[in-house]
Amino acid sequence: MSQTDLTDPLTVKIAPHILRRLAKLGFEHPWRMGLAAVSILAASFFGLMIPKLLGAGVDQASELLKAGASHAGEARMALLRTGALILGAGLMRGLLTASFGYNSETVSQQVGAKLRRAYFAKLQELSFEFHDRIHSGDLITRGMLDLEGARQFIDQGMLRVLMLTLMITASIVMLLTTDFYMGLLALSFVPYAAWRATTMGANFRRVWLVLQQRMSNLTRTMEENLQGIRVVRAFASHDYELQKFDEMATETLRAQRMRIKTFVTAMTMITLAYYTSLGLVLLIGSRHVQAGTMTVGRLTEFLAYMTVLVGPLRMTGMVMNSWARASSCGARLFEILDLEPRIKDKAGAHPLVISGGASLKFDHVTFGYVPGKPVLHDISFEVKPGQTLGVVGPPGSGKTTIANLIPRFYDVDRGAVSIAGQDVRDVTLESLRRIVGVVQQEAFLFDASVTSNVSYSDPLAEEERVIEAATTAHIHDYVTGLPMGYDSKLGERGVSLSGGQRQRMSIARGVVPGPGVMVFDDSTAAIDAATEQRLRRALQAATRDKATVIIAQRLGSLMHADEIIVLDKGCIVERGTHPQLVKTGGMYARLFELQSRSGAETDENARGDVA
Numbered sequence: 222m223s224q225t226d227l228t229d230p231l232t233v234k235i236a237p238h239i240l241r242r243l244a245k246l247g248f249e250h251p252w253r254m255g256l257a258a259v260s261i262l263a264a265s266f267f268g269l270m271i272p273k274l275l276g277a278g279v280d281q282a283s284e285l286l287k288a289g290a291s292h293a294g295e296a297r298m299a300l301l302r303t304g305a306l307i308l309g310a311g312l313m314r315g316l317l318t319a320s321f322g323y324n325s326e327t328v329s330q331q332v333g334a335k336l337r338r339a340y341f342a343k344l345q346e347l348s349f350e351f352h353d354r355i356h357s358g359d360l361i362t363r364g365m366l367d368l369e370g371a372r373q374f375i376d377q378g379m380l381r382v383l384m385l386t387l388m389i390t391a392s393i394v395m396l397l398t399t400d401f402y403m404g405l406l407a408l409s410f411v412p413y414a415a416w417r418a419t420t421m422g423a424n425f426r427r428v429w430l431v432l433q434q435r436m437s438n439l440t441r442t443m444e445e446n447l448q449g450i451r452v453v454r455a456f457a458s459h460d461y462e463l464q465k466f467d468e469m470a471t472e473t474l475r476a477q478r479m480r481i482k483t484f485v486t487a488m489t490m491i492t493l494a495y496y497t498s499l500g501l502v503l504l505i506g507s508r509h510v511q512a513g514t515m516t517v518g519r520l521t522e523f524l525a526y527m528t529v530l531v532g533p534l535r536m537t538g539m540v541m542n543s544w545a546r547a548s549s550c551g552a553r554l555f556e557i558l559d560l561e562p563r564i565k566d567k568a569g570a571h572p573l574v575i576s577g578g579a580s581l582k583f584d585h586v587t588f589g590y591v592p593g594k595p596v597l598h599d600i601s602f603e604v605k606p607g608q609t610l611g612v613v614g615p616p617g618s619g620k621t622t623i624a625n626l627i628p629r630f631y632d633v634d635r636g637a638v639s640i641a642g643q644d645v646r647d648v649t650l651e652s653l654r655r656i657v658g659v660v661q662q663e664a665f666l667f668d669a670s671v672t673s674n675v676s677y678s679d680p681l682a683e684e685e686r687v688i689e690a691a692t693t694a695h696i697h698d699y700v701t702g703l704p705m706g707y708d709s710k711l712g713e714r715g716v717s718l719s720g721g722q723r724q725r726m727s728i729a730r731g732v733v734p735g736p737g738v739m740v741f742d743d744s745t746a747a748i749d750a751a752t753e754q755r756l757r758r759a760l761q762a763a764t765r766d767k768a769t770v771i772i773a774q775r776l777g778s779l780m781h782a783d784e785i786i787v788l789d790k791g792c793i794v795e796r797g798t799h800p801q802l803v804k805t806g807g808m809y810a811r812l813f814e815l816q817s818r819s820g821a822e823t824d825e826n827a828r829g830d831v832a
């Protein structure tokens with residue numbers, strides 16, 4: 222399946238192959254599965270012995286009692302013996318059931334762990350194009366709730382079926398062989414129960430699909446709300462958000478009610494049919510006993526077999542629920558697991574090799590996020606080692622898109638991007654991304670220490686390198702002022718950083734690996750002009766041998782560049798050095814004039830003017 226084939230989960234067809242696939246994962250643990258299967262079969266066997274023992278005991282005791290008072294002691298002994306046997310069988314059944322529970326749950330947890338790892342690895346592998354389209358809330362629901370539903374199939378849906386099949390088949394055989402006509406009477410509810418169970422299963426599949434989708438919507442709404450909590454508070458949109466969440470929660474509750482109703486209705490009707498048959502057996506059986514055509518023991522045995530049937534019957538509902546849930550959850554999970562990332566190493570890809578610095582080249586590149594709608598048209602430029610290219614242009618002109626194509630977050634539609642003369646599509650992604658350092662527009666920090674954040678791309682980086690990177694990014698003094706210095710926690714629950722501090726931390730992370738190509742995507746917008754100037758000087762020294770691309774709105778950030786390209790609607794409309802562009806008197810010159818005249822405050826106006 223390709224990444225673009227991802228369908229609306231509600232239209233996914235449910236097929237037994239999903240259950241087969243889950244079962245196959247369970248069979249990767251043959252010993253535990255075998256132990257669980259043997260335990261449940263043996264437990265069922267002991268469970269089935271109990272009615273037989275009960276019937277025989279009752280008959281033996283009543284025979285002895287009928288024979289006279291002299292046999293009362295023998296009758297008591299017989300009853301005690303039977304009682305002890307029943308107790309033993311019950312004990313064995315309990316122990317074996319515990320062994321089944323332990324082993325089956327262990328296998329299902331092992332399957333769950335394997336699926337969880339595979340799912341997380343797949344999310345790391347899938348390209349940006351996929352993450353652009355699928356909401357992270359939906360992906361979290363699939364990785365947590367759907368995975369749980371699929372996992373539970375191993376113990377609740379698959380292994381229990383063994384017990385169910387044995388108990389039901391054996392009870393039916395026992396009932397029919399004990400007394401054929403009475404057996405038929407006792408089993409008269411079975412066709413009805415089978416029909417109800419089948420329709421319940423089909424309904425459940427639909428209900429679970431709806432339910433999982435609604436749970437996804439809920440997670441999505443909650444996640445979005447938490448991410449944008451500052452905007453929500455700033456606009457006092459609490460009521461609106463609550464109403465939105467309420468609607469989703471009500472829809473989810475409705476789907477839950479649908480599930481409960483389906484389950485309770487079917488189970489009540491099956492139980493009612495069962496008790497009707499039991500009543501009939503009791504009525505007709507007691508007449509047989511009165512007429513002397515059946516012993517009390519036989520009737521007891523008969524009724525006990527019927528009660529043995531109740532457990533598996535109730536379990537049928539659980540099993541149907543588990544099958545239906547695993548079908549819908551498994552479908553949603555495998556849908557992601559089966560996706561092929563669009564951006565991957567091609568067969569025979571070799572590691573990117575750079576010797577003596579890397580040059581970056583865009584050769585007539587055309588690219589669009591949506592097929593047929595290019596956002597970059599015929600872009601060409603070359604940045605040699607030690608050189609800097611500045612990219613400027615109005616919002617939406619395609620600056621970040623250029624940055625995205627260098628580490629191959631997306632593939633070009635036409636033309637080629639190459640580093641050190643090697644097409645980025647021909648080299649391994651790992652080597653490419655190790656050599657290209659990108660400081661992104663959004664300064665995302667992990668919930669970890671300063672050191673971990675700065676050395677993210679090279680966790681084994683020595684302390685000196687981490688400090689050097691932080692010094693280059695002009696954040697070292699701030700970090701040493703924190704109570705725990707480089708061990709201070711950043712991210713959601715850590716130290717709160719200002720926008721400029723976050724950006725400098727993110728720059729420190731970008732310069733630590735010593736890449737051959739550096740891309741700064743508007744990464745200093747939140748830093749004041751004076752700090753930025755000092756930062757630029759430090760960065761110039763740090764990126765001396767590298768091909769550097771600087772995307773910036775503030776022209777002061779890229780005036781020193783060896784070449785500046787001005788983008789408009791995805792096309793290069795001007796190019797040259799700063800003095801050349803100012804002299805040309807075009808879009809760049811107007812922007813420069815505006816920014817120089819109005820100082821820092823004119824940034825926004827300047828953007829508008831260019832636009």
Ligand SMILES: Nc1ncnc2c1ncn2[C@@H]1O[C@H](COP(=O)(O)OP(=O)(O)OP(=O)(O)O)[C@@H](O)[C@H]1O
Binds near residue numbers: 596614616621622
């Ligand atoms: N992931 C995406 N999927 C679809 N279209 C996108 C995506 N990212 C950007 N675009 C579109 O591509 C065009 C170029 O966007 P890009 O982010 O490269 O502009 P930019 O010049 O960096 O803008 P800004 O200065 O606001 O950051 C825009 O029209 C934008 O709407």
